[in-house]
Amino acid sequence: MEKIVEQTLLYDFYGELLTEHQRRIYEDVVFNDYSLSEVAQELGISRQGVHDNLKRCSRILEDYENKLHLVEKFVSIREKIRRIHSLSQECDSMDKEELVSRIESISQEILEEL
Structure with missing residues (x-):
């Protein structure tokens, strides 16, 4: 499955289980195609903070899928x-x-x- 399709399905099924802050970062980078720098500037955090949060969100969504297998x-x-x-x-x-x-x-x- 294509990476973006997989990310979209994982988010559709489990995205509401992320915090609002996590959802915003994930949506901006993955779906709205903003750069890490753009999101960092908008949220007043470091680029590394956005990167770490994005990786954490991906891991959380994948962990839910590994446990529930809904996708x-x-x-x-x-x-x-x-x-x-x-x-x-x-x-x-x-x-x-x-x-x-x-x-x-x-x-x-x-x-x-x-």
Whole structure:
């Protein structure tokens, strides 16, 4: 998975668990593409302080994912839903029983993940 996509998903799932200060730094650097110097000047802290805070935020978000696996489950389920969607597009060229069987199988995989 691309780094920015991974960072976005981690933040979407766990960002609210960061402090407001941490969220602001993370959003400014990762999503708003501000430099460390710009964020440091805006917040009145050192560039090193911004860097350390950014690394800490990334580690915290990754630690939550390592414990809860919500992003992993989301990505897996999204892929299975895409497979179901793809099957629905092919339904005219496929035997109805085979189609139902494959959709049931994928649906069962999703239910087991939840």
